[in-house]
Amino acid sequence: MMFVRLSAAIAAVSLLSSAALAQGAKPTDPQIAHIAYTAGVIDIKAAKQALNKTRSKEVKAFAQDMVRDHEAVNKQALDLVKKLKVKPEDNDTSRTLSKNAADKLAELGKLKGAAFDKAYIDNEVAYHKAVDNALETQLIPSASNPELKNLLQTGLKIFQGHEQHAEQVAANLK
Amino acid sequence: MTPRWILPALTALAFVAQSISAHAATIQITMENLAVLPPEASAKIGDTVEWINKDIVAHTATARNGDWDVMLPPNKTGTLVLKKAGTVDYYCRFHPNMKAVLKIEP
Numbered sequence: 183m184m185f186v187r188l189s190a191a192i193a194a195v196s197l198l199s200s201a202a203l204a205q206g207a208k209p210t211d212p213q214i215a216h217i218a219y220t221a222g223v224i225d226i227k228a229a230k231q232a233l234n235k236t237r238s239k240e241v242k243a244f245a246q247d248m249v250r251d252h253e254a255v256n257k258q259a260l261d262l263v264k265k266l267k268v269k270p271e272d273n274d275t276s277r278t279l280s281k282n283a284a285d286k287l288a289e290l291g292k293l294k295g296a297a298f299d300k301a302y303i304d305n306e307v308a309y310h311k312a313v314d315n316a317l318e319t320q321l322i323p324s325a326s327n328p329e330l331k332n333l334l335q336t337g338l339k340i341f342q343g344h345e346q347h348a349e350q351v352a353a354n355l356k
Numbered sequence: 357m358t359p360r361w362i363l364p365a366l367t368a369l370a371f372v373a374q375s376i377s378a379h380a381a382t383i384q385i386t387m388e389n390l391a392v393l394p395p396e397a398s399a400k401i402g403d404t405v406e407w408i409n410k411d412i413v414a415h416t417a418t419a420r421n422g423d424w425d426v427m428l429p430p431n432k433t434g435t436l437v438l439k440k441a442g443t444v445d446y447y448c449r450f451h452p453n454m455k456a457v458l459k460i461e462p
């Protein structure tokens with residue numbers, strides 16, 4: 183069981199990094215803004231699916247936290263790009279993230295009850311791990327605007343919190 | 357027409373309230389960028405703790421022993437009057453990476 187989850191996380195991480203590496207050079211600020219925003223939108227969609235499907239109080243509360251936090255961070259990101267007059271630019275990493283997320287949404291859509299809850303929370307652990315890893319090793323070091331870097335750093339701490347929160351929920355579901 | 361006794365009564369009440377608050381302190385703890393500052397604080401029973409959330413996301417100050425759970429909306433302040441002594445570990449339910457300690461003396 184542990185191995186399945188770990189390998190899912192590793193797969194998610196390597197998908198993220200290989201997509202980013204495929205571009206060769208480090209991502210630009212407009213691309214980084216797009217990737218970070220997309221990562222938030224994906225988690226909001228996953229949470230909304232969970233809110234429609236779950237009957238678990240704890241999973242529901244977790245999903246509500248995800249919607250609230252990621253909307254708050256994305257709103258801040260939109261305000262910042264407006265202020266900096268940066269236009270977020272679509273890129274391979276964003277596209278890969280969205281494609282994987284759509285597949286995951288379809289896969290989870292077929293599950294019900296406890297099986298859904300477990301799959302959703304396990305994916306939340308893996309997804310936040312992957313995003314945190316991408317932020318730490320690629321997006322934050324590549325960001326050149328200090329305000330963008332700052333927002334990404336705050337985002338990283340928030341998402342690390344989500345990762346630990348998801349791990350707790352996962353442990354409680356057993 | 358306001359009864360004549362109401363003003364002195366209010367004054368007396370205000371005086372009592374003031375003398376109570378003169379003994380109790382308010383301890384301010386800030387949450388900013390997902391950090392709790394100071395991470396270790398001391399207070400006495402009867403003191404008020406004021407958590408100031410400077411972040412764009414909501415936090416909580418949740419005692420591990422279940423004594424209290426204070427909701428802290430974004431850019432808002434939450435307060436708690438301390439009623440029980442002890443060293444209490446607390447954390448944020450939404451971001452369990454936020455941890456701190458409150459030492460409450462009798």
Ligand SMILES: [Cu+2]
Nearest residue numbers: 415448450451
């Ligand atoms: Cu928090």
